Amino acid sequence: MTDTLAHFIGGERVSADAVEESRNPSNTNDVVAKLPRGGEAEVNAAVAAAKQAFPAWSDASPELRSDLLDKVGDTILKRREELGRLLSREEGKTLPEGIGETVRAGRIFKYFAGEALRRHGQNLDSVRPGVEIQTYRQAVGVYGLITPWNFPIAIPAWKSAPALAFGNTVVIKPAGPTPAIAAALAQIIHEAAEAVGAPKGVFNMIFGPGAMGAKLVEHKDVDGISFTGSQTVGASVAEAAMKRQARVQLEMGGKNPLIVLDDADLDRAVMVALDGSFYATGQRCTASSRIIVADAIHDRFVEALAEKVAALRVGDALDPNTQMGPAVSEDQMETSYRYIDIAKSEGGRVVTGGGRLKLDNPGWYVQPTLIADTHKDMRINCEEVFGPVASTVRVKDYDEALAVANDGDFGLSAGIVTTSLKYARDFQRRAKAGMVMVNLPTAGVDYHVPFGGIKKSSYGAREQGFAAIEFYTQTKTAYSWA
């Protein structure tokens, strides 16, 4: 079945000629959705609607905001199977991964339904007699939310839920390859907003190309921009936002290291590397793509991991036997193959995978690939591939491993597999990353705690959990004497 999508502007579904398509990457004959291609007119209309809704929404009882988010969370959780199926059909992650992401999105709305009701200000004693001080957290205004395709329901959820909880209104521009699941979320929010009586226009979603995202960033009535996507686009978003002093927050790429020390439990190390590098087809910003292995365990580890990688069942995302789905698009598939060629030409040794993969379905399949004997400075270890391709770097000991892990432009997530408390603790303190994992995959995080990186992986305030309030509110300090 092919859905025909419409923009959501000012509490209405706004149809236009469906000139774009989204296709199922597991079977490209399957058209998942047809959709309109918006531009500046849609940006202007959606921002105007969000601006108009802001005074009533920011003044509304926090109970109303909580009710909206709670309803959205309940609906997503109730429809997890159907939404997870749509997500997997459109993005290509396996059905358990698609359902898992959907549940995460539902839980995020439930979490922020609680946050909307919590007290976030403070009373403080003044240094002056008779003076009282209060701090308030106040809504900011209209937020432009720009999201990628790899977590097409969870990322719109973790940006829009806190924005709405704290009294802001939003315009979301979702990624090109995954509009149908984004539209399903928009429809749920749209219906919940009507049911609780929220002002029309608190939530808007418009479909269009990257250039439309740029128009949203430049719009004078957009007070804050939250962007998740690639580093190059993120840098241009920050520049444009700062030019007009809008708030901006960026979550971007990663080249996440996983260290395997020679005291590691081998089975654990293999499981952690397999999950971190290959689940979700390696299309996670937190995926482990550089595996840094101590000399004494290197050969045993590479052999054991290669065996598991070679045994991964690649196939249609909706087939229950599939362990790894396709890349989201032909471009992503070709990027993986290009980096495999680059790694080979720089001296890397393909231990498993590396060839083209043709299955019965016409889809964007990639052979999961492990490349050994790479050097830390090779392109395969410096640039984000965003596919099921991992490389290993041999090191002599922990100190060298830490130095290699901390090298490079990115700093999102970093992991270590070890049975040594000394090294685990040292790594937690000294790893240059926003998230540090001990004996766990670099990918896979909780929804109620801060998320984000350092260096070129992130910019601005942290997202998610109790950290989200920083970006989605502004502090007012009130003094009084009576």
Ligand code: NAD
């Ligand atoms: P992308 O940068 O190509 O696109 C992201 C979004 O920005 C899309 O909605 C796109 O249409 C829009 N866009 C494109 N050009 C724009 C412009 N000039 N101005 C404004 N918006 C524009 O990224 P992608 O391919 O969709 O996603 C993959 C990237 O996202 C990877 O680099 C990955 O690491 C990153 N990512 C990061 C995180 C994180 O939290 N750190 C999470 C998921 C994905």
